Amino acid sequence: MIDFGTLKYENDLILAIVQDRVSKEVIMCAYMNREALEKTVETGVAHYWSRSRQKLWKKGETSGHVQKVEEIRIDCDMDSVLLLVDQIGGACHMGYRSCFYRNLEGKIIGEKVFEPDEVY
Amino acid sequence: MIDFGTLKYENDLILAIVQDRVSKEVIMCAYMNREALEKTVETGVAHYWSRSRQKLWKKGETSGHVQKVEEIRIDCDMDSVLLLVDQIGGACHMGYRSCFYRNLEGKIIGEKVFEPDEVY
Numbered sequence: 001m002i003d004f005g006t007l008k009y010e011n012d013l014i015l016a017i018v019q020d021r022v023s024k025e026v027i028m029c030a031y032m033n034r035e036a037l038e039k040t041v042e043t044g045v046a047h048y049w050s051r052s053r054q055k056l057w058k059k060g061e062t063s064g065h066v067q068k069v070e071e072i073r074i075d076c077d078m079d080s081v082l083l084l085v086d087q088i089g090g091a092c093h094m095g096y097r098s099c100f101y102r103n104l105e106g107k108i109i110g111e112k113v114f115e116p117d118e119v120y
Numbered sequence: 121m122i123d124f125g126t127l128k129y130e131n132d133l134i135l136a137i138v139q140d141r142v143s144k145e146v147i148m149c150a151y152m153n154r155e156a157l158e159k160t161v162e163t164g165v166a167h168y169w170s171r172s173r174q175k176l177w178k179k180g181e182t183s184g185h186v187q188k189v190e191e192i193r194i195d196c197d198m199d200s201v202l203l204l205v206d207q208i209g210g211a212c213h214m215g216y217r218s219c220f221y222r223n224l225e226g227k228i229i230g231e232k233v234f235e236p237d238e239v240y
Contacts, residue, residue, distance in 0.1 A: 002226045017137050017146055024144030026137055026202050029195070041224070073220040073229070075148070076212050082146050082220040092196050100193040100202040104161070106122045109193070 004034050008079040013049060015080040020087055020097075021070045027091035027098040030059075032081070044069055046083060063119045065089035090114055124154050128199040133169055135200040140207055140217075141190045147211035147218040150179075152201070164189055166203060183239045185209035210234055 007014055013031040020027050030048040032040070036056055039047040046067035050057040060066030067085040074081050090113040092099040101110025127134055133151040140147050150168040152160070156176055159167040166187035170177040180186030187205040194201050210233040212219040221230025 002222075002224055015135070015149065017149060019146055026139055026146060029135065029137060029200055072224040074222050074224060075219040076214050076216075076221070077219070080149055081224075094196050096196075099195040099197070101196070102122075102194050104122055104192040104194060104201075 016083055018083045021084040025098050136203055138203045141204040145218050
């Protein structure tokens with residue numbers, strides 16, 4: 001196991017890119033501090049650091065849309081990780097499977113899987 | 121086209137996650153300023169902002185390992201983009217197809233596609 005102390009945190013955070021293990025769709029990105037990474041490895045369920053709320057955040061705590069982490073990869077610079085997950089429901093708070101549900105033309109190309117009003 | 125002025129830059133930068141269009145492998149992440157994004161759209165070839173060198177950076181300028189950008193998606197928060205690219209050679213300066221060539225156990229699981237010494 002890579003020593004989490006050797007990772008290159010920036011303001012105590014590393015970037016986490018999250019990919020659906022099966023469809024290979026990139027579904028979101030977020031930040032982790034060391035505690036979030038440790039919790040993720042320990043529990044097998046994705047935890048992040050919410051920069052807006054300044055607290056540890058278990059993804060899906062409110063919505064039930066948790067992410068079961070199947071594999072974690074680390075990049076050459078040791079400053080970001082790639083999570084391969086089984087996403088329950090949708091990753092995006094807007095109701096889409098992926099946060100990247102629009103192209104640069106502004107056209108919606110992602111799949112809507114829930115109604116935010118019914119979940120939050 | 122989404123107005124690039126409406127994107128949520130942090131210190132003038134947005135995050136770019138780069139995915140191989142065909143294999144769906146996440147191959148790297150980097151930062152873009154507005155100019156890099158505009159250059160990317162204009163030329164169809166990925167440009168980033170190098171935070172270490174503090175300059176615009178055409179990916180593959182030295183190595184020839186350019187990225188032809190087929191599609192750009194934007195996330196719900198408007199603070200990161202996903203690039204779907206055709207990667208010539210490898211994305212990683214260590215010679216791998218993807219920068220995420222190791223798992224959290226430190227085991228190399230990525231494909232080596234060139235010898236850095238012969239390229240840089």
